[in-house]
Amino acid sequence: MLKQKVIYDAVLSAIIKGSTHISDDVIQALTAARDAEINESSILGLEDTIKSLVISREKALPACTDTGWPLFYFKIGNNASIEGGILALEETTRKAVISATEQGYLRRTMKHPLSGYDPGNNIGVNIPWFTYKFVPGTHLQVTYVAKGGGSEVFGGTRSRMVAFADGTMGIKKFIIDSYVAATYAGAICPPSILGVGIGGTANIAADLAKEAACLRLIGTHHPEKEFRQLEEDLFDAINSLGIGIMAAGGNTSVLSVNIEYSYTHIAGIAVAISSNCFISRRGTYLITEGSKMEYMKDPDWFGGR
Amino acid sequence: MKIYRLNSPISEEEIKKLLVGDIVFISGKAFTCRSKLQRAVFDEGIVLPKDLLQYEILIHTGPIILETEENFDLISFMPTSSIRFEKWGARTVKEWGLKIIIGKTTMGEQTVKAMSESGCVHLSPRSVSPNLWVSSIKVEGVHLFSEMGSIEAPWKLFLNELGPFVVDIDSYGNKLFENLDEQVHSRLDSAYKALGISEDFKYTRLN
Structure with missing residues (x-):
């Protein structure tokens, strides 16, 4: 039985880690x-950012003042036994959000x-947002984004x-044009981790794009050859544009292009992008039988695709 | 590119010296602002607290500040995107007597025009480094806290060499990001080519 007390500790730890401790893959990138x-402004911008991220890690301070929409991704073992069930898991998660706030x-x-009403604790209708993936086993894993x-x-x-009729050409053009427009004046905090969802209904594509942006480590690739090629081609093309950090100019314009896909209707292909800040924030904890919790560097959200 | 260290009150001459691309560190009194304050003042008839009219530095931000019994504890500070405040941007410049606006991104046409007319610049951060900035900021007080809440209330700050920020709109109407964006767009054709997107590509209209 996975106890709610341990789940609470794990969720709160995931939030604190996600908000304050930027993952190794991001720091390395x-x-x-x-x-x-080589651009002076981008060098100094990156140096200041890295310095600030190191302080955030050491002092457990938010890596960015905007701590964003609280999103939770649960991987639930098919045979996991959760005290109080999934509704208790959601209630525990809300309590952890209140405490972290x-x-x-x-x-x-x-x-x-x-109305603009501010509950003051980040809790409201459909917030935080929960997404579930069911996997073999008895464990529970929580990722805060x-x-x-x-x-x-x-x-x-x-x-x-x-x-x-427009095929891959139309897909590529939409992605690069959208990204360029969104980076104007540094609006989306480039160089982003660019998630792309291809196929499914519009919301399936959007979900895949968000999960690709927020849950895949930088430097990972889609296992299927044609999607990996698409990731690499877009990565190279976008990095030739000279957008730089906060659009100040420079030779890194995107940190990663992560593509996920779904089969689609013969009528058309949904394409969605989701950009994640260059200080991507995620924290993952695994809770195992015996109620032990462990920090995970990789949410491994797409391990089974 | 020059580096300036400015103290508020700032003279008209000092503002005129600043050109897009210059780097600025800033000291003196500043207050914070988001949409709720602008809407309250310009749409709902709330009067901006009088002492704020003496401030000439406005920062678009929603800080994390924890209230303790004795004072306010600034946990995190990062400028937020100014572009979304365009609706009332020109009025804030003119009616609030601003000389400097600090915010992420930039402002739109109406505000740029007002800034040229009254001598005001916009400064943008080059990094995401809240922890390097908090030690340069002292929280001196707050207005309308119960109405606006901790993110959107106008916080009164005292800045001690806060920066570096880049001048992205100067008082002559020049816009740094427009220049940089033109450079990015000039490289788009070769990126299309590398991706195999033909020059005459047009989307099939689906609706």
Whole structure:
């Protein structure tokens, strides 16, 4: 039985880790970008960012002031036994969000969309948002993602239906054009981790794009050859544009292009992009039988695709 | 590119010296602002607290500040995107007497025009480094806290060499990001080519 007390500790730890401790793969990518940079503004921008991220890790301070939409991704073992069931898991997660907000790990960001009412604790209708994946086994894994306002609001998340007649060319053009528009003036905090979803209904493509952006490590590739090729081609093409950090100019314009796909209707191909901030924030904990929790560097969300 | 260290009050001459691409560190009184304050003042008839009219530096931000019994504890500070505040941008410049706006991204045409007319610049961060900035900021007080909440209330700050920020709109109407964006677009054709996107490609209209 996986106890709610341990689940609470794991969720709160995932939030704190996600908000304050930027993952190794992200730090490494930013360091490599700095080493390869020749634009003075981008070099200094990357150096200041890395310095600040190191302080965040040491002092457990939010890596960015905008702690974003709180999103939770659960991998649930098919034979996992969760005390109180899934509804208790969701209630425990809300409690952890409230606590993290009170302690200053999360900003009081979530508001009512019409009235602007601020509950002051980031809890409201459909917030936090829960996504589940069922896997073999008895474990429970939680990943907290902070999806930043900048990366989400200013064009970093878009979708389009592409006709089969336009095929891969139409898909590529939509992705590169959307990304360029969204990076204007540094709106989405480039160089982003660019998630792409291809196929399915529009919302399936959008979900895949978001999960590809937020849950895949930088440097990973889709296992299927033609998608890996597409990732690499788009990565090279976007990095030839000279967008740089916060659009100040420079030779790193995107940190990673992560593509996931779904089979689609013969009528057309949904394509969605989701850009994640260059300080991608995620924290993952695994809870195993015997109620032990362990920090995981990789959410491994797409292990079984 | 020049580096300037400015202290508020800032003279008209000092503002005129600043050109797009210059780097600025800034000291003196500043207050924070988001949409809720602008809407309250310009749409709902709330009067901007009088003492704020003496401030000439506005920062678009929603900080993380925890209230303790004795004071306010600034946990995190990062400028937020200015472009979304365009609706009331020109009025804030003119009616609030601003000389400097600090925010991520940039402002739109109406605000740029107002900035040229009254001598104001926009400064944008080059990094995401809240932990390097908090030690340059002292929280001096807040207005309308119960109405606006901790993110959107106008916080009164005292800045001590806060920066570096880049001048992205100067008082002559020049826009740094427009220039940089033109450079990016000039490289798009060769990127299309590398991706095998033909020059005459047009999407099939689906609706």
